[in-house]
Amino acid sequence: MKGVMMLVNYFPPLPTGGAERQAERLAAYLAAQRVPTGVLTRRVGDLPKREQRDGFEVYRLPQVGPGKMKTLTFTLSAMQALFSRQKTYDILHAHLAFSPAVAAALTGKLLGKRVIVKFGNSAAYGDVQRSRQSWRGRLRMAILRRWADIIITLDPEMEDEAIADGFARERVLRMDNGIDAGEFLPCFDKPTARQSLGLQNRTTILYTGRLAEQKALPGLLLALQQALNTCPDLQLILLGHGAEKPGLVSQAEALGISRHVLFHDPVSEVRPYLDAADIFVLPSLAEGISNSLLEAMSAGLACVATAVGGSPTVLEDGNCGLLVAPGSIYELAEALVRLASDPGERARLGTMARQRIQNRYDFKVVGRQYHALYEHLLETA
Numbered sequence: 332m333k334g335v336m337m338l339v340n341y342f343p344p345l346p347t348g349g350a351e352r353q354a355e356r357l358a359a360y361l362a363a364q365r366v367p368t369g370v371l372t373r374r375v376g377d378l379p380k381r382e383q384r385d386g387f388e389v390y391r392l393p394q395v396g397p398g399k400m401k402t403l404t405f406t407l408s409a410m411q412a413l414f415s416r417q418k419t420y421d422i423l424h425a426h427l428a429f430s431p432a433v434a435a436a437l438t439g440k441l442l443g444k445r446v447i448v449k450f451g452n453s454a455a456y457g458d459v460q461r462s463r464q465s466w467r468g469r470l471r472m473a474i475l476r477r478w479a480d481i482i483i484t485l486d487p488e489m490e491d492e493a494i495a496d497g498f499a500r501e502r503v504l505r506m507d508n509g510i511d512a513g514e515f516l517p518c519f520d521k522p523t524a525r526q527s528l529g530l531q532n533r534t535t536i537l538y539t540g541r542l543a544e545q546k547a548l549p550g551l552l553l554a555l556q557q558a559l560n561t562c563p564d565l566q567l568i569l570l571g572h573g574a575e576k577p578g579l580v581s582q583a584e585a586l587g588i589s590r591h592v593l594f595h596d597p598v599s600e601v602r603p604y605l606d607a608a609d610i611f612v613l614p615s616l617a618e619g620i621s622n623s624l625l626e627a628m629s630a631g632l633a634c635v636a637t638a639v640g641g642s643p644t645v646l647e648d649g650n651c652g653l654l655v656a657p658g659s660i661y662e663l664a665e666a667l668v669r670l671a672s673d674p675g676e677r678a679r680l681g682t683m684a685r686q687r688i689q690n691r692y693d694f695k696v697v698g699r700q701y702h703a704l705y706e707h708l709l710e711t712a
Contacts, residue, residue: 332366332421332422332705332706332709333367333418333419333420333421334366334367334368334369334419334420334421334422335358335361335366335367335368335369335420335422335423335424335705336368336369336370336371336413336416336419336420336422336423336424337354337357337358337368337369337370337371337424337425337426338370338371338372338409338423338424338425338426338431338432338434338435339351339354339370339371339372339425339426339427339431340372340373340405340427340429340430340431341372341373341375342354342355342370342372342389342391343355343384344378344599345375345378346572346597348451348541349451349508349619349620349621349622349623350426350427350449350451350619351426352622353426353449353508353509353622354370354426355370355384356509356510356511356694357424357509357694357698357701358370358384358385358387359384359385359386359387360509360694360698360701361387361698361701361702362385362386362387363385363386364698364702366702366705367419367420368386368387368388369387369388369389369390369416369419369420370387370388370389370390371390371392371409371412371413371431371434372389372390372391372392372431373391373392373394373405374391374392374393374394375391378391379391390412392405392408392409392412393405393408394408399467402430405430406430406431406433406434409430409431409434409435409438410434410437410438413434413435413438413442414438414442417442417444420444421444421445421709422444422445422447422705422708422709423435423438423439423444423445423446423447424447424448424449425446425447425448425449426449426451427449427450427451427458428448428450428458428459428462428471428472428475429458429471430471432448432471432475432479433471433474433475435448435479436448436474436475436477436478436479437474437478439478439479439480440478443712445480445481445705445708445709445712446478446479446480446481447479447480447481447482447483447704447708448475448479448481448482448483449482449483449506450482450483450484450485450489450493450619451485451619452489452617452618452619452640453486453488453489453492453617453619453640454488454616454617454639454640455616455617456545456616456617457489457492457617459472459489459492459493459495459496460492463496472496472497475498476496476497476498479502480502480708481502481503481504481704481708482498482502482503482504483504483505483506484503484504484505484506485505485506485507485508485619485620485640485641486505486619486620486640486641486644487505488640489619489640489641490503490505504704506697506700506701506704507620507691507692507696507697507700508619508620508622508625508641508692508697509625509692509693509694509696509697509698510622510625510626510629510688510692510693510694511693511694512629512685512688512689512692512693512694514602514629515602515605515626515629515630516629516630516631517630517631517681517685518605518606518607518630518631521535521606521607521608521609524603524606524607525607527603527607528603528604528607530566530568530593530607531566533564533565533566534562534564534565534566534609534610534671535565535566535567535568535607535608535609535610536555536565536566536567536568536608536609536610536611536612536667536671537567537568537570537604537605537607537608537610537611537612537627537632538551538567538568538569538570538571538611538612538613538614538623539570539571539601539604539611539623539626539627540570540571540613540621540623541571541572541573542569542571542572542573542574542575542576542579543573543574543575544575544616545615545616545617546575546613546614546615546616547614547615547616547637547657547658548569548575548579548614549575549578549579549582550614550658550660550663551567551612551614551663552567552579552582552583552586552588552592553586553660553664554614554660554661554663554664554667555567555588555591555592555664555667556586556587556588557660557661557664558664558667558668558671559588559591561668561672562667562668562671562672565591565667565671566591566592566593567591567592567593567612568593568595568604568607568608569592569593569594569595570595570596570597570598570601570604571596571597572596572597576594579592579594580594601626602630605626605627605630605632606630608627608632609632609633609670609671609677610632610633610634610635610667610670610671610677611623611624611627611628611632611633611634611635612634612635612636612663612667613634613635613636613637613642614635614636614637614655614657614663615636615637615639615640615642615657616637616639616657616658617639617640618636618637618639618640618641618642619640619641620640620641620642620644620645621636621640621641621642621645624636624642624645624646625645625688625692627684628645628646628651628652628684628685628687628688628692629684629685629688629692630685631681631682631684631685632681632684633652633653633670633676633677633678633680633681633684634646634651634652634653634680634684635652635653635654635655635663635666635667635670636652636653636654636655637654637655637656637657637658637663638654638655638656638657639657642654645687645692646684646687647687650683651680651683651684651686651687652680652683652684653666653669653670653680
């Protein structure tokens with residue numbers, strides 16, 4: 332294999348979401364396996380045009396103008412970069428079905444390279460439904476249907492959406508997100524971990540991620556208000572930023588639970604918060620395979636998640652975590668009370684969650700699957 336070139340809109344150290352973190356982890360894994368790996372992404376601010384990280388190269392490309400012009404210029408820059416580096420890769424792997432995927436599909440067709448596009452979400456927040464909302468999105472999907480070799484999906488709903496949108500069934504492949512289980516280890520001294528963050532020694536519920544509509548955080552605050560009637564010694568940490576924050580702050584005040592809700596800005600290192608937490612919660616309306624959920628499970632936390640996207644599979648249909656219906660304040664409150672009032676149940680589910688990560692979602696497993704996919708594509712070229 333000559334190498335793999337990944338394409339993604341944004342890349343660390345910029346604030347990123349789950350798809351970008353998966354791209355970073357996969358690139359590092361491939362580099363460790365001595366697979367030449369590069370990442371093409373947008374250049375923002377004064378970040379270097381070229382940088383080596385964990386054994387792989389990051390190429391940050393120019394984008395000019397406002398809005399759609401910026402997208403067009405980035406796409407053209409990406410295609411130019413792919414042409415100039417065509418001897419260094421034979422696999423193009425784009426993360427999310429947006430402009431990087433278009434650049435990959437068009438260049439792959441012209442140069443005879445194999446092209447993989449990984450979708451990130453399903454339902455109203457997913458790649459397929461969002462693309463249907465504009466002619467540009469519909470054009471993107473038409474290009475991908477014609478020239479992408481493999482579409483990677485993360486859960487059954489995402490897979491069904493891709494097939495219903497016209498992607499050939501044999502080209503739609505289910506894969507998992509992964510995590511380094513050795514990076515996120517259980518902590519058995521919660522009081523000390525909380526003290527190090529300046530937190531009160533209360534039963535601590537943690538949410539990490541964007542403060543966005545998709546995450547259904549107003550419902551989480553309502554569920555917390557209900558749970559406090561039974562378990563008054565609770566505190567919730569919302570670790571993240573987003574447009575919903577001012578409304579959530581106001582809601583917590585209106586519900587009279589402000590002293591139980593802590594808003595913390597995103598951090599480069601989430602492990603101290605996982606160490607301090609007793610329960611992880613993910614109340615989303617839609618998900619692919621949540622990096623935050625994988626991290627919490629690897630850290631041995633008892634997890635509560637809505638039964639959407641890939642979460643039921645990740646939590647083994649409720650065998651190693653609690654699943655609740657999306658939008659159900661009552662079910663979410665009951666799940667929080669169940670875990671808050673039973674340390675033994677928290678420990679049992681946390682142990683099972685970590686075992687689940689080690690067996691299926693550790694990058695030693697997921698990375699090998701991606702490497703095998705690349706090899707298979709080249710063998711059948």
